[in-house]
Amino acid sequence: MRKILIPVAAILLLTVASCGNSKQKALEESLKALAENTKKEIAKPAPENKSSMDADYLADTKGQWAIDAKASSTYATKIGKEASWSPEQMIGVPNVQKYGDNGNAWASKEQDKGEEWVKLTFEKEVNATEVRIKETYNAGAITKIVLYDNTNKSHVVYQAKSETKKNEMQYLVAKFPKTGYKTKMVKIVLDSKAITGWNEIDAVQLVGE
Numbered sequence: 001m002r003k004i005l006i007p008v009a010a011i012l013l014l015t016v017a018s019c020g021n022s023k024q025k026a027l028e029e030s031l032k033a034l035a036e037n038t039k040k041e042i043a044k045p046a047p048e049n050k051s052s053m054d055a056d057y058l059a060d061t062k063g064q065w066a067i068d069a070k071a072s073s074t075y076a077t078k079i080g081k082e083a084s085w086s087p088e089q090m091i092g093v094p095n096v097q098k099y100g101d102n103g104n105a106w107a108s109k110e111q112d113k114g115e116e117w118v119k120l121t122f123e124k125e126v127n128a129t130e131v132r133i134k135e136t137y138n139a140g141a142i143t144k145i146v147l148y149d150n151t152n153k154s155h156v157v158y159q160a161k162s163e164t165k166k167n168e169m170q171y172l173v174a175k176f177p178k179t180g181y182k183t184k185m186v187k188i189v190l191d192s193k194a195i196t197g198w199n200e201i202d203a204v205q206l207v208g209e
């Protein structure tokens, strides 16, 4: 918008210079209005900021964020919480606020190798009703969610074809009837080949009581 306004202002200035005094005041006022509009444009917050998408989930007393994380592979070159793109980047509350490649999220070693998985552990065992996965880059590659009960038996609670590639942040929310078993471990399977580019995950929440 600013780029358009500046040439318009320049034309108006030239007009003012070649005009008689009678029209000058009106033109000066137009220029003033243009300048004010420009300020308003600049003052607008960035439209990409979608941090509010986390608010309801952060407030959910039945939701837990992961306390431990593992993955089939990682783009991280070092081990642990401090390493960008490590599995540990999925631990805790979401901390990626804008769509894009971000070291505060997990990324696999290769972009489009094929099947990848991540495994999250939560503090408290619950009868689960929902899993929420915050995808922050090249979203849509998740094909399966598996819960493990306290005998380590696996239960598939979500299975789907990968979605269409999304160039925006999203939560994949899988809802299912309350499990008859207790769980505190979630495995997420991704078809990284189906959605080109790194399919990054910022945080995972397990819902239940």
Ligand SMILES: [Ca+2]
Binding pocket: 089, 090, 091, 093, 094, 095, 096, 104, 105, 106, 201, 202, 203
């Ligand atoms: Ca994160």
